[in-house]
Amino acid sequence: MNDSSAMATHDDHGIRLVVLDMAGTTVADGGLVERAFSTAAERLGVEPGTDDHARKLAYVRATMGESKISVFRHLFGDEDLAQRANTAFEEAYGELVDGGLIAEIPGARATIEALRESGRTVVLTTGFARTTQDALLDALGWRDLGLLTLCPADAGGRGRPYPDLVLEAFLRAGAADALRQVAVAGDTSYDMLSGVRAGAGVVAGVLTGAHGDAELRAAGATDVLGSVVELPALLAAGDRR
Structure with missing residues (x-):
């Protein structure tokens, strides 16, 4: 469900850092x-x-x-x-x-691994507190992925729709030379606003969570994807251009 016209507006700056939301984007929490x-x-x-x-x-x-x-x-x-x-x-x-209702969005772990294998750094972010984020990681068995994970407290206490989490990921990861080399992906308009305000080169909405196509685009999504599993192909297409 990529938007080819939006993709065509991306400059070929080479995305080096991918900032991914958790619940609704990489994690299905069953409400x-x-x-x-x-x-x-x-x-x-x-x-x-x-x-x-x-x-x-x-x-x-x-x-x-x-x-x-x-x-x-x-x-x-x-x-x-x-x-x-x-x-x-x-x-x-x-x-x-702890009740066992947490699961990954189908293909999310493989997507994270594919992004890393392509030479990109991946950071997981959330609007939850650190204890809850850690509980999610443990429930998924994702600790072994060795990812940088950030919650609002790690970025001065301000979460989305402020750009702070994306900017904190950019500073801590040290993977990108410019913010246009950052991609942000999430399932809510707040994820989109956060990415846009940070100056990310790609701000991708996914349709596996809270908000739909219209809401994501209205908040500034450069692309809307059916799922996070489509993100590697989107970024690879940008690399080729």
């Missing part, structure tokens, strides 16, 4: 975000089935990809409540991860 949110909200007195719960859940759905603490700051206003909600969310998500 655990919503389930963990409901658990966390209930612990703070937001009862399932109420209008308040429905409004808050709708906002969580609309902001998939954003740093979770930022979401809770918006929902609860008070910093103490936001921190409590975030802690409860992370605990609930961690418990659900």
Whole structure:
């Protein structure tokens, strides 16, 4: 599902660094975000089935990809409540991860390996806290991939849609000479905004997660792919040009 007209606009700068989102892009979590949110909200007195719960859940759905603490700051206003909600969310998500519902997006591991074999550096990023990101990596058995992994706390606390995670990956990985040699891939408009604001040369949306084609393109996607497995071919085509 590559967009050939968008691909044609890419300059041949040679992508050297690939920044990949996790949940929805490389990881299928079976809707655990919503389930963990409901658990966390209930612990703070937001009862399932109420209008308040429905409004808050709708906002969580609309902001998939954003740093979770930022979401809770918006929902609860008070910093103490936001921190409590975030802690409860992370605990609930961690418990659900241990329930065996986590899986890779089909072909994601092989895609990461193919990207690395082509000489590119791969960094995995998330809007979750470090403990949750580590739980995902353990559940997938991806620790042996030896990848650099980043969460908002690693980038000064600001996650998507800010460019910080992409910029942090660029600085830490040391794989690219310029930001135009960076590719960002994710399943939400927030991933796209983060990549665009960082100045990444390729900002690819994937249709395996939260947002659809129109939302991804509206947020600045240079390409929209059916799945992350199409990314190596997209980048290889750019190399040939």
